[in-house]
Amino acid sequence: MEYSLRAYEYWLTVYRRVWRGTIMTSVLNPVLYLAAMGIGLGSIVKKQQLGLPYLDFVAPGLLAAVSMQVAAVESSFPVRGAIKWNRQYFAMLATPLRVGHLVAGHLLYVSTRVLVSVCLYLAALAAFGALHSWYAILTIPLSLLIGLAFAAPISALSAYADEEVFNPLFRFIVMPMFLFSGTFFPVTRIPHGLREIAYATPLWNGVDLARHLTLGGPTLWRSLAHVAYLLLWVVVGVWLARIAYRKKLVT
Amino acid sequence: MDALIHARGLTKQFGSITAVAGIDLDVTRGEAFGFLGPNGAGKSSTMRMIGCVSPPSGGTLRILGLDPVKDGSAIRGRLGVVPQADTLDNELTVKENLVIYGRYFGLSRADVRKRADELLEFVQLSERADSKVEPLSGGMKRRLTIARALVNDPEVLLLDEPTTGLDPQARHVVWDRLFRLKQRGVTLILTTHYMDEAEQLCDRLVVMDGGTIAAEGSPLELIREYSTREVVELRFAGEAPEIGEDAFGDLVQRVEVLPDRLLLYTDDGDALVPVAHERLHPQSVLVRRSTLEDVFLRLTGRTLVD
Numbered sequence: 001m002e003y004s005l006r007a008y009e010y011w012l013t014v015y016r017r018v019w020r021g022t023i024m025t026s027v028l029n030p031v032l033y034l035a036a037m038g039i040g041l042g043s044i045v046k047k048q049q050l051g052l053p054y055l056d057f058v059a060p061g062l063l064a065a066v067s068m069q070v071a072a073v074e075s076s077f078p079v080r081g082a083i084k085w086n087r088q089y090f091a092m093l094a095t096p097l098r099v100g101h102l103v104a105g106h107l108l109y110v111s112t113r114v115l116v117s118v119c120l121y122l123a124a125l126a127a128f129g130a131l132h133s134w135y136a137i138l139t140i141p142l143s144l145l146i147g148l149a150f151a152a153p154i155s156a157l158s159a160y161a162d163e164e165v166f167n168p169l170f171r172f173i174v175m176p177m178f179l180f181s182g183t184f185f186p187v188t189r190i191p192h193g194l195r196e197i198a199y200a201t202p203l204w205n206g207v208d209l210a211r212h213l214t215l216g217g218p219t220l221w222r223s224l225a226h227v228a229y230l231l232l233w234v235v236v237g238v239w240l241a242r243i244a245y246r247k248k249l250v251t
Numbered sequence: 252m253d254a255l256i257h258a259r260g261l262t263k264q265f266g267s268i269t270a271v272a273g274i275d276l277d278v279t280r281g282e283a284f285g286f287l288g289p290n291g292a293g294k295s296s297t298m299r300m301i302g303c304v305s306p307p308s309g310g311t312l313r314i315l316g317l318d319p320v321k322d323g324s325a326i327r328g329r330l331g332v333v334p335q336a337d338t339l340d341n342e343l344t345v346k347e348n349l350v351i352y353g354r355y356f357g358l359s360r361a362d363v364r365k366r367a368d369e370l371l372e373f374v375q376l377s378e379r380a381d382s383k384v385e386p387l388s389g390g391m392k393r394r395l396t397i398a399r400a401l402v403n404d405p406e407v408l409l410l411d412e413p414t415t416g417l418d419p420q421a422r423h424v425v426w427d428r429l430f431r432l433k434q435r436g437v438t439l440i441l442t443t444h445y446m447d448e449a450e451q452l453c454d455r456l457v458v459m460d461g462g463t464i465a466a467e468g469s470p471l472e473l474i475r476e477y478s479t480r481e482v483v484e485l486r487f488a489g490e491a492p493e494i495g496e497d498a499f500g501d502l503v504q505r506v507e508v509l510p511d512r513l514l515l516y517t518d519d520g521d522a523l524v525p526v527a528h529e530r531l532h533p534q535s536v537l538v539r540r541s542t543l544e545d546v547f548l549r550l551t552g553r554t555l556v557d
Binding site: 002006007009010013014017018086087088090091092093094095096097098249250251 | 347
């Protein structure tokens, strides 16, 4: 763990130089979405359709989506760069650090980024009056879990494949997931066949749980199933990341 | 046994390609040891195995008495590595690069800051401490990489082509620093393409070719064993005439025919010059001492390998 913290410190050092630029994407964007969708679009969505104000519906969905987006961005180009451009991972491996520490240090950093973004976003939600339950506090650890469920497999991909993979990744996987995983409308509106795909995404599992938490009344078994499914993505992702890192860095 | 590096039958394979084909090595404490060889000779692969970042495919390797496969992390804590391609973070400042690297070794923040200032002084980069790495010249980056490799006060410094791509001034600064480290008792292990670098810095060296060690010894020993005392270079206006190895009897040990030149390897240049003049009528004649370059070309050939 101590060694992983040393790798983590590198990412923090880099982040200290660029944090201003990330505020826009990780905090302002979701708040703008919230204002446009929750309040703007929400004002023409009839309450009876969902049984609750649209703002309350979309707010937890965006929280989960923010966790995904921050994690995906921080696990793509930065990881590729540490292997291919500034080659900092090679520098780390010339010291007592090992591959496992590199993976863990990076995931710790992604966790930090997700946590900060989500806390700021939650503050905005509270200000908009979109939080209705003390369970909402649990969305903080949940956002970490969602973030890692994306960060781990994406960092494996970033280590393994060339940067050409990022365009399709964001265009055909992250973006559609953002739109169709229950973030903006219930997945029950999606026709059968496609709906099952939505259920299988880690984002839907995160969105559904986040929604139950901010609106109150999560059921134990359903929540545990979501958590277990997200954990599965984390565990398999970390396993793949360690393999991919080792393949690229220890030859 | 005081061998810092001990290798027997050390092998490295990448799929069906054999990069290092069973080499034996012993490097002792305080020594400056060099690997010479053309591209693809296996120098860098060997260095990466010694640096504990590349597991050997076969043979024995002990570094500081430890097994790099089992104790890689502990060994790396006592090595300093200057890799062939820089691994500096261009977005961070000179000092940040040093500090973060020191932190990888577990140095405290206060210690590493102090150490960074000393090292920047040592490599003459103090004025650039707060500048980003990006705009630095190649020589400055190289010096920073050397400073970084010293942050943990290593017992052994591994340098993979430390001065490739540098201008003569920058090379001399690097040599000077390396020489000082050697005087302080740091064991240096380096690879190089430059014969003058090898002659300047190395107590002992090996010439690698095709993954094996072709020759081993001090620069002087190698010249004595694989070349003659002097070389007479004859230059011709057109093509150099074809002559046999024994054209000059005992006076010439070896003849090399190049497109417009003849190289005559001899122990007595002064005696050879008038004879050669009379027999071959060259356009110009040059007598020089044999160098490591002659040894190198003799052992590894003149043809390009990449």
